Amino acid sequence: MRTVHRLAAAAWLVLIAAALSAVAAPSLPERVVTNWDAAGRPAGTLPRATAVWLSPAIMAGLVLLLAALPRIDPLRENVAAFRPTYDWFVVALTAFLLVVHAGILAFNLGYEFPFTSLLVAAVSLLVYYVGAVLPRTERNWFMGIRTPWTLSSDAVWDRTHRLGGRLFKLAAAVGVAGLGFGEYAVPLLVASVVAAAVVTAAYSYVAYSRIEGDGDGPSGPGSES
Template identity: 45%
Template sequence: MQYRRQRALTLAFALAGFAASALAYPDLPARMATHWNASGGVDGTMSRFAGAFFLPALTVFVVALMLVAPRIDPRKRHYEAFRGVYEWFVAGTAGFLAYVHVLVLAWNLDYAIPIGQALAPALAGLLYACGVLLERAKPNWFVGIRTPWTLSDDTVWRETHERGALAFKLAAVLALGGLLFSDYALVFALAPTLLAAAYTVAYSFFAYRRREA
């Protein structure tokens, strides 16, 4: 079976969330903290069952969508050029969600975890992986920077993804700032991500306009 290692790792991460929840379930509070604001304060809760199993279920759903996408994409033949990197990215996404879930469980088990700081390196890793994936991604309908302009012109796709790869790798480095400035950890995580996304969308528009001129 092709990509066996990546699929095995993806499955392990997906199952790990359920296993961790099952082990921790008896000791979890009736209402679980599941969302934190930019200053690290809790601003969202769920029932124990929902809090324990929502993220593992979401992980399975997200992974399933990511694995189905190459099969149903009208341009699925393009995936072969970056399929190996894509499979590793799927595994990395599952790992990221599993890590977030473990942090949520640990916090609700009264471990003093600074959520923002703990998330910073994992998010930085995911952003860097996004950059690597963007470098390799060929035109398709599901993966990458899919704007009307990149989907209309393969050259615009290539140029935008080259710029996008650099932008997301830079965002990954900036996200690590949350390790140094704990009070602003979520700001360091979210602001560079949003800026990188906005930059790539804007770049695709102007790159298309330039080619049309």
């Protein structure tokens, strides 16, 4: 399957979101609930027209932006090496936004369900997918764990992303488990994702110091024991 076909799948998801908005709009209230607190209580609204069309517009903008980024990446040759992975991530991210958009419409049409639980489950699945994707990425400027140390060394990039893949999968598991803890589900998911990101970023520095050397030890990709 070519890149254009994979990105077309993302475009179709945007069109589905727009179609759902068009169908639901006449039945929605003047003010549409778009925000919930950690306990699942509505916490914010937007005017109907804004709420209905904002999500499809954001989805369309993201697809266009993410489709363009590989063309301007200074390391575009590396992106080409994992381009199918990149494209499917665009599709997965668009699908996530579609699920959230459909959930908002359904809730405001009167279908009662714990929206926060839907959001935590959807985010957890996306985080797990990120964990699965990270080890397959090559060094680039727009996707992955980009620190000064990963961007300076292929070896550091590879090792950091292998660790990041495991940690983000673990964070996703914590997020799913958190669904059994009511209003603590959101803080558990956020804390686990932040911890995975911080630990992975810190590890990239440690890995760089060991692999490349910082003046106190051996340098070179083969120097780490």
